[in-house]
Amino acid sequence: MQSKNIQVHQAEKNSKKLLVICGPTSTGKTSLALCLAKKFKGELVSADSRQVYKKIDIGTGKDIPHGFRFKESDIKVGDISTGFYENKDLRIWGYDLVDPGKTFSVQDYLTIIEKVIADIWKRKKLPVVVGGTGLYIKGIVDGIPTSFIPRDNKLRSQISGETADELFKMLIGINKKRAERMNDSDRKNPRRLIRAIEIEKSKSIEKKKCLPLTDEVLMIGLKAPREYILEKIKKRVKKRIKTGLVCEICKLLKLLSWDSQSMTSLGIRQWKPYFEGSKNYELIINDWIKQEFQYAKRQMTWFRKETYSKGAKRIIWFDISKRNWLAGVEKEVKKWYKVKTP
Secondary structure (H helix, E strand, O other), X not given: OHHHHHHHHHHHHHOOOEEEEXXXXXXXXXXXXXXXXXXXXXXXXXXXXOOOEOOOOOOOOOOXXXXXXXXXXXXXXXXXXXXXXXXXXXXXXXXXXXXXXXXXXXXXXXXXXXXXXXXXXXXXXXXXXXOOOHHHHHHHHOOOHHHHOOOOHHHHHHHOOOOHHHHHHHHHHHOHHHHHHOOHHHHOOHHHHHHHHHHHHOOOOOHHHOOOOOOOEEEXXXXXXXXXXXXXXXXXXXHHHHHXXXXXXHHHHOOOOOOOHHHHOOOOHHHHHHHHOOOOHHHHHHHHHXXXXXXXXXXXXXXXXXXXXXXXXXXXXXXXXXXXXXXXXXXXXXXXXXXXXX
């Protein structure tokens, strides 16, 4: 009887826990998440801003494991229906949420994923959030007030034709400090600049919608020396090309233009000069590898800043180039997830 009571108590303690696997691209986050999900009865929740698109599997690096099949779920938000990839007791959520021709925001993601995570908890499973989009992860763990500021269509129609430089100057005029905090990539991205201007001009924030889902969070970060990550990126790029990336882009171009939000994905947009005939195959691949590596460095910068919160360390880092790092991760998760028995 005592053993049964302990098990019930443990299940209650674990009912609102959330495991996060983060870090730069090509560090094997999804493989680790699948391994941990098997051991701790979990389900994966993708936190990748490009893997939300349907019909773009190779280009966004979904790497859907062999044997997993997509199934529709009962969870629906507005006109967005959700589903999951499943194999036996394992599920992967967060893929294929929206058609590639549609826009998709942080607000859309958080609204859907909040319901997904609640569903996972309801079924007594552990949500394992995995990905490299820092803003998505921050939204789940901390909440982001500005993500629920609505689109201002009137403002967008007025400034949508402006260049990135003009939009950046506009943002400086509204909030210089906000503009100076943006990195080079954001400063050159009209869509992100328009959103920043939209946020700065808005005065309504629905604070009740931006609370973190739980405070029972364990964050595991994967890292490696830069040279190690670069080699991983090279191998992954070659694999995606061999798997049929060029063919996938050909199919997308029959449905979309290069200006579509989904076509700006890293691993897709680099091929535009190739299809237009201005760059050869080898140059495209080299440029893609270079930009993937730059992206990995930006990801690492983001997650380093997120390592400490309110003076406490919250991301526990593991170097995947070291021996026995996986055993260290499993030990850390077990210590956090399992309630000590009397």
